[in-house]
Amino acid sequence: MTILVTGGAGFIGSNFVFHMLEKYPDYRIVCVDKLTYAGNLSTLKDVMNNPQFRFVKADICDRQAIYQLFEEEKPDIIVNFAAESHVDRSIENPEIFLQTNILGTQVLMDACRKYGITRYHQVSTDEVYGDLPLDRPDLFFTEETPIHTSSPYSSSKAGADLLVLAYHRTYGLPVTISRCSNNYGPYHFPEKLIPLMIINALADKPLPVYGEGLNVRDWLYVEDHCRAIDLIIHKGTVGEVYNVGGHNEMKNIDIVKLICEKLGKPESLITHVADRKGHDMRYAIDPTKIHRELGWLPETKFADGIEKTIQWYLTHREWWEEIISGDYQKYYEKMYGGREQFMV
Ligand code: NAD
Ligand code: TYD
Numbered sequence: 001m002t003i004l005v006t007g008g009a010g011f012i013g014s015n016f017v018f019h020m021l022e023k024y025p026d027y028r029i030v031c032v033d034k035l036t037y038a039g040n041l042s043t044l045k046d047v048m049n050n051p052q053f054r055f056v057k058a059d060i061c062d063r064q065a066i067y068q069l070f071e072e073e074k075p076d077i078i079v080n081f082a083a084e085s086h087v088d089r090s091i092e093n094p095e096i097f098l099q100t101n102i103l104g105t106q107v108l109m110d111a112c113r114k115y116g117i118t119r120y121h122q123v124s125t126d127e128v129y130g131d132l133p134l135d136r137p138d139l140f141f142t143e144e145t146p147i148h149t150s151s152p153y154s155s156s157k158a159g160a161d162l163l164v165l166a167y168h169r170t171y172g173l174p175v176t177i178s179r180c181s182n183n184y185g186p187y188h189f190p191e192k193l194i195p196l197m198i199i200n201a202l203a204d205k206p207l208p209v210y211g212e213g214l215n216v217r218d219w220l221y222v223e224d225h226c227r228a229i230d231l232i233i234h235k236g237t238v239g240e241v242y243n244v245g246g247h248n249e250m251k252n253i254d255i256v257k258l259i260c261e262k263l264g265k266p267e268s269l270i271t272h273v274a275d276r277k278g279h280d281m282r283y284a285i286d287p288t289k290i291h292r293e294l295g296w297l298p299e300t301k302f303a304d305g306i307e308k309t310i311q312w313y314l315t316h317r318e319w320w321e322e323i324i325s326g327d328y329q330k331y332y333e334k335m336y337g338g339r340e341q342f343m344v
Contacts, residue, residue: 001024001026001027001028001076001077002027002028002029002030002073002074002075002076002077003020003027003028003029003030003075003076003077003078003079003233004030004031004032004069004070004073004075004077004078004079005017005020005029005030005031005032005079005081006031006032006033006060006078006079006080006081006082006104006108007033007039007060007080007081007082007083007123008029008031008032008033008044008055008081009031009033009035009039009040009041009043009044009055010033010038010039010040010081010082010085010187010189011038011085011183011185011187011188011189011192011222012081012123012183012222012225012226013031013033013081013082014040014043014044014187015185015186015187015222015223015225015226016079016081016226016229016230017029017031017044017047017053018046018047019223019226019227019230020226020230021047021050021052021053023230025052026052027052028052028053028054028073029052029053029054030053030054030056030069030073030075031044031053031054031055031056032056032057032058032060032066032069032082033055033056033057033058033082034057034058034059034060034082034100035057036084037327037328037331038084038085038086038189040187040319040323041055042319042322043187043319054073056069059100059104060080060082060100060104060105060107060108061099061100061103061104061107062107063107063110063111066107066108066111067111067114067115070111070112070114070115071115074115075117076117076118076119077117077118077119077120077121077233078108078112078117078119078120078121079121079123079229079233080104080105080108080120080121080122080123081123082100082104083097083100083101083104083123083156083157084096084097084100084101084153084156085153086153086189086191086192087127087151087153087154087276088191088276088335089153089191090151090152090153090156091151091152091276091277091278092334092335094152094156097152097153097156098152098156098159100156101153101156101157101159101160102156102159102160102163105122105160105163105164106163108120109163109164109167109173109175112173113167113171113173117174118174119174119175119176119233119238120164120167120173120174120175120176121175121176121177121178121229121232121233122160122161122164122175122176122177122178123178123180123229124157124160124161124177124178124179124180124241125154125157125179125180126141126179126180126181126218126243126245126283126285127149127150127151127153127154127157127280127283128147128149128154128157128158128161128179129141129145129146129147129148129179129283130147130148130149130150130154130280131150131280131281131282131283132281132282132283132284133281133282134214134216134281134282139284140284140285140286141179141243141283141284141285141286142243142286142288142289143179143240143241143242143243143289147161147162150278150279150280151278151280154280161177161179161241164177165177165239165241168238168239169239174238174239175238175239176232176233176236176237176238176239176240176241176242177240177241177242178225178228178229178232178241178242178243178244179241179242179243179244179285180220180225180228180243180244180245180285181217181218181219181220181244181245181246181283181284181285182217182218182219182220182283183219183220183221183222183225184219184220184221184222184305184306184309185221185222185223185305185308185309185312186222186308186309186312186316187319188222188309189323190320190323190324190328191328191331193217193252193255193256194219194255194259194306194309195313195320196208197255197256197259198259198263198309198310198313199313199320199324200269201259201260201263201265201269202263202313202314204265204269205269206269206270206271207256207259207260207269207270207271208271208273208336208339209252209253209256209270209271209272209273210252210272210273210274210275210276210279210342211272211274211275211276211279211342212253212272212342212344213251213252213253213256213270213272214251214252214253214281215251215252215279215280215281215282216249216250216251216252216281216282216283216284217249217250217252217255217283218245218246218247218248218249218283218284218285219246219248219250219255219302219305220244220245220246220248220298221246221298221299221300221302221305221308221309223299223300224244224246224298224299224300225244227296227299228242228244228290228294228296231290231294231295231296232290232294235294236293236294237293242289242290242293242294243285243286243287243289243290244285244287244290244296245284245285245286245287246285246287246298247284247285247287248298248302249282249283249284250302253270256270257270258306259306259310262306262307262310263310271341272341272342272343272344273336273339273340273341273342274339274340274341274342275342
């Protein structure tokens with residue numbers, strides 16, 4: 001069994017590579033990654049010498065490179081994590097999101113049609129459903145919730161999902177899609193809420209909360225997401241979409257306060273800044289289908305997961321210090337430098 005994992009040098013993809021190599025020592029795992037700002041080869045250093053693992057630096061939009069890789073490796077299963085993944089960056093520059101997230105998906109699926117595979121799995125997001133109102137805690141995203149996107153990022157992910165389902169119906173490609181809620185855990189890139197707050201708090205820097213911080217996200221420990229994808233590619237039904245989430249909704253402000261408490265930092269570091277444009281209010285997944293059909297349940301409670309995550313950032317300083325010493329500084333200055341304060 002050969003599994004091609006795209007975007008495996010990023011946050012969730014790398015955790016998936018580790019999960020698969022450990023659980024299936026006889027599988028061959030081939031990782032293809034363009035190594036954008038979000039991809040980090042140092043993340044994969046512990047598996048680079050594993051004979052069951054191969055890393056290939058390539059862009060999923062590069063048809064020639066992808067076809068050549070399929071010819072060499074003849075993968076059975078493709079799991080596509082490769083994407084531009086940050087909403088704020090998509091607001092600044094949507095184009096690369098459409099290129100990688102939609103056209104890259106197309107190239108991968110064309111390769112699947114040309115060379116033949118048993119499964120193409122698309123790693124999607126709950127953000128394709130848009131958002132839910134804060135005053136309707138009874139509402140959740142199911143697989144039947146209409147696609148209704150807010151950001152260029154979520155629109156590009158939704159476009160890819162529609163294309164994946166179209167390749168199934170039109171060409172009979174054996175596809176599955178997972179739509180997961182917000183992940184957290186090791187190797188999460190420092191531009192995202194949880195790692196950004198941990199790293200800033202450690203340096204006693206301001207903690208920039210968008211608007212009032214009342215927006216709700218449904219947080220899942222990354223290993224639980226990896227286990228869900230593992231189940232779907234082995235036991236999921238072709239042509240189906242599976243929502244993945246652990247009913248762990250939290251307001252942003254409460255997460256940031258919790259991080260302050262855990263690190264022994266004062267809440268006075270919290271700085272309310274201008275809100276994100278088009279900011280989604282609430283995400284909340286109904287994971288009934290994946291539980292009922294595949295028996296999936298989350299294993300890590302948020303209280304344990306956040307503790308493990310904070311410990312990981314404390315013990316892996318060299319990983320994130322290298323990242324934040326480079327272009328990240330320019331990104332941070334651009335996004336947060338002139339951002340006006342938000343009065344609460
Ligand atoms: P990430 O930004 O940490 O990693 C993305 C990886 O893709 C990086 O290694 C990057 O180098 C690579 N990449 C980008 N463009 C590429 C290209 N053109 N060709 C090859 N490689 C390319 O992202 P992540 O948080 O790990 O997310 C992985 C996937 O999971 C994405 O598809 C995202 O939409 C989805 N997802 C993420 C979350 C979350 O909370 N992070 C939740 C649900 C779904
Ligand atoms: P993020 O980690 O970017 O994930 P997503 O937008 O895909 O859910 O952001 C999570 C939440 O945290 C979102 O409501 C935006 C908010 N946020 C802040 O308040 N401050 C920040 O500096 C960042 C990066 C995010």
